[in-house]
Amino acid sequence: MEPLTREQIDDLRNFDTPTICNAIEQFKTRQNTEGFMRPGMMRRSQFAKPLVGYAATARVSGTYKASALANEALFNYYEHVRSMPDPSISVVQDIDIDQSYSFWGEVQASTHQSLGCVGAIVDGGVRDIPAAEKIGFDFFSTKVNVSHGYVHLVDYGKPAQILGLTINPGDLLHADMHGVTIIPPEIAPLVADKCRQMLNAESEFLAHIRAAIASGEKPTIEQLREWRKRLIEQRNA
CATH class of the missing domain: 3.50.30.40 (Ribonuclease E inhibitor RraA/RraA-like)
Structure with missing residues (x-):
């Protein structure tokens, strides 16, 4: 290649x-x-x-x-x-x-x-x-x-x-x-764009987590489950 x-x-x-x-x-x-x-x-x-x-x-x-x-x-x-x-x-x-x-x-x-x-x-x-x-x-x-x-x-x-x-x-x-x-080599031209996709997915997840930290309220397990589900979906999109 x-x-x-x-x-x-x-x-x-x-x-x-x-x-x-x-x-x-x-x-x-x-x-x-x-x-x-x-x-x-x-x-x-x-x-x-x-x-x-x-x-x-x-x-x-x-x-x-x-x-x-x-x-x-x-x-x-x-x-x-x-x-x-x-x-x-x-x-x-x-x-x-x-x-x-x-x-x-x-x-x-x-x-x-x-x-x-x-x-x-x-x-x-x-x-x-x-x-x-x-x-x-x-x-x-x-x-x-x-x-x-x-x-x-x-x-x-x-x-x-x-x-x-x-x-x-x-x-x-x-x-x-x-x-x-x-x-x-077969994926090298595609890796940078995939990195951007991964970081965008993580930034949404971390926004939820940091908002919970700032508020002083512990997220529920269901919230964590939903946020992680969304993270995985965006990573795999």
């Missing part, structure tokens, strides 16, 4: 990732227990809007010195990033047991940004967090590290396994402080 336009990507950034997950559920393209990372991925940047883009994948290690072949593979990986639809997100899986060495810092963030990449989602550590944030590059990681050790590329362009989620090259990702999800 064709990648989304920049306008469509920007539209998806208007919604937090839980709302995106709620919208995806309405299309019934996958089980509600699938398609998102389990807990443990932390956003290190302080940006207001979510990170949205197409995955470029790699695996790294830092426990031993890289061979000349591994050093050259880095440039092939850069070509992999460069070939992705804009904007891209680098998804990096650190295969070391202790994940103590960081592939990511100011130099890699800047290099990736020049190739159309807007952020990194890392099973492992990052560093130079303020410097990356200053240039507008978004870091997500499971750890924060101080050194790069002997970090080098192991492979790239293959599925990455991170916190229970398999991410393939070209997957459309949506991520914020709550976590990371994959937007299925």
Whole structure:
């Protein structure tokens, strides 16, 4: 399928990732227990809007010195990033047991940004967090590290396994402080409008609830039943 336009990507950034997950559920393209990372991925940047883009994948290690072949593979990986639809997100899986060495810092963030990449989602550590944030590059990681050790590329362009989620090259990702999800390509152009529908349904329900709170009168169970019925009907419309 064709990648989304920049306008469509920007539209998806208007919604937090839980709302995106709620919208995806309405299309019934996958089980509600699938398609998102389990807990443990932390956003290190302080940006207001979510990170949205197409995955470029790699695996790294830092426990031993890289061979000349591994050093050259880095440039092939850069070509992999460069070939992705804009904007891209680098998804990096650190295969070391202790994940103590960081592939990511100011130099890699800047290099990736020049190739159309807007952020990194890392099973492992990052560093130079303020410097990356200053240039507008978004870091997500499971750890924060101080050194790069002997970090080098192991492979790239293959599925990455991170916190229970398999991410393939070209997957459309949506991520914020709550976590990371994959937007299925067949529904990607429709998700933003579904988000608006979901939020409109919730706003009507919450208006009833907040009015009850303001009045100091507890709603009856029948009222709650009716309001929730209306919420579900509007979500499913």
